[in-house]
Amino acid sequence: NAGVTQTPKFQVLKTGQSMTLQCAQDMNHNSMYWYRQDPGMGLRLIYYSASEGTTDKGEVPNGYNVSRLNKREFSLRLESAAPSQTSVYFCASSVLGGKGYGYTFGSGTRLTVV
Amino acid sequence: TQLLEQSPQFLSIQEGENLTVYCNSSSVFSSLQWYRQEPGEGPVLLVTVVTGGEVKKLKRLTFQFGDARKDSSLHITAAQPGDTGLYLCAGVRQGAQKLVFGQGTRLTINP
Numbered sequence: 766n767a768g769v770t771q772t773p774k775f776q777v778l779k780t781g782q783s784m785t786l787q788c789a790q791d792m793n794h795n796s797m798y799w800y801r802q803d804p805g806m807g808l809r810l811i812y813y814s815a816s817e818g819t820t821d822k823g824e825v826p827n828g829y830n831v832s833r834l835n836k837r838e839f840s841l842r843l844e845s846a847a848p849s850q851t852s853v854y855f856c857a858s859s860v861l862g863g864k865g866y867g868y869t870f871g872s873g874t875r876l877t878v879v
Numbered sequence: 880t881q882l883l884e885q886s887p888q889f890l891s892i893q894e895g896e897n898l899t900v901y902c903n904s905s906s907v908f909s910s911l912q913w914y915r916q917e918p919g920e921g922p923v924l925l926v927t928v929v930t931g932g933e934v935k936k937l938k939r940l941t942f943q944f945g946d947a948r949k950d951s952s953l954h955i956t957a958a959q960p961g962d963t964g965l966y967l968c969a970g971v972r973q974g975a976q977k978l979v980f981g982q983g984t985r986l987t988i989n990p
Contacts (some may be wrong), residue, residue, distance in 0.1 A: 873920070
């Protein structure tokens with residue numbers, strides 16, 4: 766029972782390089798999310814997908830794109846990485862968005878942009 | 880400006896002591912959740928509260944949702960070293976779909 770699986774776990778990029786963070790869940794959840802976590806700021810929502818086929822911007826979407834490939838998979842792409850994108854990235858899923866539904870998180874991707 | 884303000888941000892106490900962590904907002908929330916996160920891992924859901932005034936207990940942890948649904952608290956009785964971690968409150972504002980997080984409280988329990 767894997768839950769939410771993120772790859773890679775660690776990545777170092779040079780400024781301007783691109784990369785895609787992968788996320789897959791095996792719980793048949795409808796909603797999926799990408800957050801970034803920075804010291805003292807909690808988790809901030811980058812993008813989310815309320816259901817298969819839909820994506821919406823969160824609080825900090827600039828510099829990122831997402832793809833909801835199917836119900837299981839939700840990827841996050843950095844087209845031209847910047848040092849300000851150095852962070853820990855978490856993917857999460859829930860049965861539905863909204864009131865009362867807990868989120869299941871992956872173990873994170875630690876990204877450093879130099 | 881954080882929609883959810885947690886206090887304190889850091890807390891270091893001795894094993895056996897009691898503690899309370901607060902999560903406050905000026906907005907009304909339809910639900911509030913508490914998560915615990917350990918180093919190198921993602922947050923793990925502890926509890927969800929949805930009714931104003933609701934109290935939930937999880938062993939030595941007591942969670943309360945304010946009557947006006949603008950605040951919540953987490954009380955730990957007789958803290959143990961295994962309680963060490965980052966505690967995050969998160970909530971869905973009334974009428975919204977997305978979960979927003981507080982900045983977290985880093986708790987250290989010393990043996």
